[in-house]
Amino acid sequence: MxxxxxxxxxxxxxxxxxxxxxxxxxxxxxxxxxxxxxxxxxxxNPTDKCLTQIVFYRIRKVLRNLSSTEKEIRPDTKISELLTQTQLKEKWSLLKTELGLELPNLVALDFNPELGSHVKIFGIKTIKRTTPVSKGTIRQLVDWTISLNRDKFIDVEKISSKYExxxxxxxxxxxxxxxxxxxxxxxxxxxxxxxxx
Structure with a gap:
């Protein structure tokens, strides 16, 4: 170790x-x-609250306002289906502000999917680029958001599930x-x- x-x-x-x-x-x-x-x-300390459900509904409400889509926003909806590549930077920043929460940082592949998945030096694959956040689902975004904002959402004195x-x-x-x-x-x-x- x-x-x-x-x-x-x-x-x-x-x-x-x-x-x-x-x-x-x-x-x-x-x-x-x-x-x-x-x-x-x-x-x-089991409770009736469902943390993922609470965060999902908050994210969904803001995304509906930002993406102006009639598309049903479900847990398995990909982020890229709601925010186009050209909208992503501006809307991601607005999403953070509206939610008042930390979100995962967007990466180069979010803005340019044509980039290779690896950085090559002298023709040798050396470094794997970070996976684009926008390829994730709303369910993953909920998990990431809860992890990044754990102190706001989870009281360690009152843990209610293994998920927390x-x-x-x-x-x-x-x-x-x-x-x-x-x-x-x-x-x-x-x-x-x-x-x-």
Missing amino acids: GLDSVELVMSIEDKFGIQIEDSEAEKIRTVQDFADIVFSRIIT IERIICGITEDRIGVPISEIELHHSFTNDLGVD
């Missing part, structure tokens, strides 16, 4: 007020493994490791997929 991993574990321990034994920390391979360990340590733990861990991973939130999925390996040593 490298120093980045140790720092990530310590950040998660601090956030949830728990202790993860070294032997357990060494077994954490994926984001989901981390969430499972944290979930097993804390007592959840997963969103907090993804958000902290983005902060500590620097991997964009849109690139972090629960099945990702910290070392192989996210580059954590």
Whole structure:
């Protein structure tokens, strides 16, 4: 386990007020493994609120106003179906302002899909470009938004589901490791997929 991993574990321990034994920390391979360990340590307080539903309705309301579309906005609707490439920069900024929330940062491929998915140096594929945020779905946008705004939406003293733990861990991973939130999925390996040593 490298120093980045140790720092990530310590950040998660601090956030949830728990202790993860070294032997357990060494077994954490994926984001989901981390969430499972944290979930097993804390007592959840189930509530009737559905965080994803609340955030979805907020995003949908603002998107309806911004995109002026009659198209039904569903969780599986792609962001690119609602905001054209030419509208994206301006409308994304307005979406952030109207919601009053952090959203994932747009990347070069959002504005120019003709760019290769990898940066090449001397003809050798070296660096994979970040996946375009606009290719994500509204469901993914909801997840990313909750992770980025976890302190506004989730009270760690009143965790009500494993989902909330997963969103907090993804958000902290983005902060500590620097991997964009849109690139972090629960099945990702910290070392192989996210580059954590």
